Amino acid sequence: MTRQTKDFEIIVETVFQCKKVDVIGFSLGARIALATIARNPKLIRNAHLTGIPAERDGMAKILLSSWENMLSADGKDLEPFALSILNTSFSKQFMEMNDEAKVMTWIDQICANNQKLGLLRLLQQTKSVDPIGFAAEAKTSETKIQLAVGDDDVISTPKQVDRLSQELGLGNSVQHYKGGHAVLNENPREWRKDVLAFLNKA
Numbered sequence: 257m258t259r260q261t262k263d264f265e266i267i268v269e270t271v272f273q274c275k276k277v278d279v280i281g282f283s284l285g286a287r288i289a290l291a292t293i294a295r296n297p298k299l300i301r302n303a304h305l306t307g308i309p310a311e312r313d314g315m316a317k318i319l320l321s322s323w324e325n326m327l328s329a330d331g332k333d334l335e336p337f338a339l340s341i342l343n344t345s346f347s348k349q350f351m352e353m354n355d356e357a358k359v360m361t362w363i364d365q366i367c368a369n370n371q372k373l374g375l376l377r378l379l380q381q382t383k384s385v386d387p388i389g390f391a392a393e394a395k396t397s398e399t400k401i402q403l404a405v406g407d408d409d410v411i412s413t414p415k416q417v418d419r420l421s422q423e424l425g426l427g428n429s430v431q432h433y434k435g436g437h438a439v440l441n442e443n444p445r446e447w448r449k450d451v452l453a454f455l456n457k458a
Contacts, residue, residue: 257385261292268299278302280451282440283411284378287387290401294390297397304451306404307437309416310388310423316411319344320383327376337375338366347408347436391423402454404431404447406439 435442
């Protein structure tokens with residue numbers, strides 16, 4: 257995670273040339289943001305982080321292992337990985353609302369815009385790092401943090417997100433939504449409204 261936080265800091269300082277930024281992070285992006293908060297406690301002013309657990313539970317670890325196996329397999333076919341990502345990121349109800357043709361367009365987009373080796377290396381670099389490991393440092397930062405989670409999230413379970421909230425000293429302030437891991441896609445209007453309200457209030 258150190259490499260990702262350093263890259264983020266370089267982008268902020270050299271591309272955007274900012275001393276402080278507000279961040280909206282999801283999943284891995286949320287992990288990188290929280291790790292950055294722990295490493296550089298004055299860089300991020302406000303952070304709205306969705307789908308970030310204190311630790312991955314047993315099911316999430318199994319999923320990551322299966323993805324690593326898929327990405328390590330011979331050949332360039334990303335379709336099985338893409339389908340697994342979609343089935344894991346969205347709730348059953350959301351997937352059933354969309355027909356097969358639409359789901360296939362999502363799979364095609366994932367396959368067209370990613371490479372197996374790049375995804376594998378990113379997974380390997382970040383799979384052993386859990387936010388609980390740097391929560392104490394993040395807690396002492398100047399950043400105002402809001403956590404959010406989908407009630408059907410199997411990657412970042414509500415229980416683990418609530419636990420992270422306690423570790424960060426945020427109490428019972430987690431925003432819960434109907435849906436899976438990618439609640440920003442399943443409930444975009446409600447999620448966006450809450451993000452803007454947090455940033456405007458902060």
